Amino acid sequence: MLTLYDYLDSGNGYKCRLLLALLKTPYTRVELDLDKGETRTHAFLAKNPNGRIPALELEDGPGNTVVLPESNAILYYLADGSAYLPQSRLARAQVMQWLFFEQYSHEPYVATPRWIIRHMGRNHPRMAEMPERLEKGRAAFAVMEQHLQRNDFFVANRYTIADIALYAYTHRAHEGDHDLAPYPALRNWLDRVATQPGHIKMLPTD
Structure with a gap:
């Protein structure tokens, strides 16, 4: 278990x-x-x-x-061994590419602003970090938008753990003062992920 x-x-x-x-x-x-x-x-x-x-x-x-x-x-x-991790050597490496991107270029600038606002509050001193974090978050969204303009998903044009990793905080980005309006391909991708069979929402209140 x-x-x-x-x-x-x-x-x-x-x-x-x-x-x-x-x-x-x-x-x-x-x-x-x-x-x-x-x-x-x-x-x-x-x-x-x-x-x-x-x-x-x-x-x-x-x-x-x-x-x-x-x-x-x-x-x-x-x-591993499921449809959510491709078998080909290149596709697996591309999955890892996006997993590293999510942790290094995305999560610190999308998840952290959300954490500051939701768990520390807008009067907390760490709000001073927000302008730089939001700027770098927008840079990450721009990379994702460019890729998704040509692809329905991030790797091998199919739903993989690369999508799952990037979806988690992207679909809550508004809670960290991010505006996704400038990224139509990204927003369409969010809808595709949310309508995958077996999808569950993050919070009971969603």
């Missing part, structure tokens, strides 16, 4: 929940409230010394469990 250590408002956690739903894979979800410091307890740090969610606990032989952290590593592990 798989156990996912998660936080409902985390886009990184949502990536994993979405893929597990698409794969119809049973698992146990453990909610850890980041605002209450629940990922910094001794018990959780023993599982993931980096103190972050998501983290996937899985069995690795009789009586032995392994904890796999990092959302995109979890996506890669879960998708």
Whole structure:
């Protein structure tokens, strides 16, 4: 049995929940409230010394469990052997290309503004970071828009974990003061992802 250590408002956690739903894979979800410091307890740090969610606990032989952290590593592990991870060498490398892009060029400038606003508040000193973060977020959206003007999805013209990784925070970008109106191809892609069979929403209130 798989156990996912998660936080409902985390886009990184949502990536994993979405893929597990698409794969119809049973698992146990453990909610850890980041605002209450629940990922910094001794018990959780023993599982993931980096103190972050998501983290996937899985069995690795009789009586032995392994904890796999990092959302995109979890996506890669879960998708192996499924339709969500292509088999060709080049396509797999292209999936990794977009997973790295998401973590390095996208997430810090799309997810972090959302976190600042939703979890720290507009009066927090970190609001001073917003102009630079929003500018770099727009640069990431421009790269995505250019690609999606020619492609329905990010890799091999089919729905893969590259799309799942990028969808998670992009579809909540407005909550971090991003405006997606200038990116019509990106917005059409969001609609395509949301209408894939088996899709689930991020929050119960959606």
